[in-house]
Amino acid sequence: MSERDREHHRERNPEQYQHRARKRFGQNFLHDAGVIDRILRAIRPREGERLLEIGPGQGALTEGLLSSGAQLDVIELDKDLVPILQHQFAGHGHFNLHQGDALKFDFNTLGAAPRSLRVVGNLPYNISTPLIFHLLSHAALIRDMHFMLQKEVVERLAAGPGGGDWGRLSIMVQYHCRVEHLFNVGPGAFNPPPKVESAIVRLVPHTTLPHPAKDHRLLERVVREAFNQRRKTLRNALKALLGADQIEAAGVDGSLRPEQLDLAAFVRLADSLAQPTNA
Known part of the structure; x- marks a missing residue:
């Protein structure tokens, strides 16, 4: 057969x-x-x-x-x-x-x-x-x-x-x-x-996103970059994307590790990257 x-x-x-x-x-x-x-x-x-x-x-x-x-x-x-x-x-x-x-x-x-x-x-x-x-x-x-x-x-x-x-x-x-x-x-x-x-x-x-990002692709990028080096401080893990002053301006302590930040903080970081001056 x-x-x-x-x-x-x-x-x-x-x-x-x-x-x-x-x-x-x-x-x-x-x-x-x-x-x-x-x-x-x-x-x-x-x-x-x-x-x-x-x-x-x-x-x-x-x-x-x-x-x-x-x-x-x-x-x-x-x-x-x-x-x-x-x-x-x-x-x-x-x-x-x-x-x-x-x-x-x-x-x-x-x-x-x-x-x-x-x-x-x-x-x-x-x-x-x-x-x-x-x-x-x-x-x-x-x-x-x-x-x-x-x-x-x-x-x-x-x-x-x-x-x-x-x-x-x-x-x-x-x-x-x-x-x-x-x-x-x-x-x-x-x-x-x-x-x-x-x-x-x-x-x-969610019917309405609790923490909407200006660009969710930038949020994905920031989160991926941060957790690729999760043992480092945010200041060091994100240095290719954001300067220490930008992290501070987003209301985030750059000496923290990524796992210490909540969703809202990551959205603020992504939104700071979305600003025209940082494009």
Whole structure:
């Protein structure tokens, strides 16, 4: 049987194939019914809502999301999972599957109204950070996001100034979103069990930014530069961008280390860089 014939047979008879998790896709399939129910209760999907599930895997959450009556789009990278998911859920009138890479997906093609899209995902650890930043570039479409992530990543997302977890990820996500660390999930909830603890996080894009920057790209630049040398004082870490007098004029103590500054202080630094005299 040729590879094409085997693929055709899989598509027509997906129930005969037991999919094995693949390391290259970072797959760990959720199977714990109690955890699945707790996630669904946290999301509380409703009839008529627009949901997007990233990486549905073997459909652990998909059935519960669809049973709410919501319109559900799913994005799955693994081609071998596509016929399995189609076989399970194609009978639902509100189900639409996209085979592809969520990192390259244009969420505008979904046709969702502003601030209507609810995003859900058990995200592979190796792409979680770039995928969150990709989604934030479409924040105007998104009502909220619920993700299963590595616990360490969730702790960084939800961190506050003054600790080792506070950094570029914390600042840039909190610039756009309110962050809630909901609950932790042990390795035994997955097959195969990962070597790390996981956690569920809720991200809610701000309707109005609490600390709007004049240019968010300059904010990203300042934050990146500062935390590339987080052991140095701000005066030294940012010397390629801002002089000591500019840092002081922004109301920031240049002798502090980056992790000691809150979001508002970083925005003031970025805004000082945005002034015409500093262009």
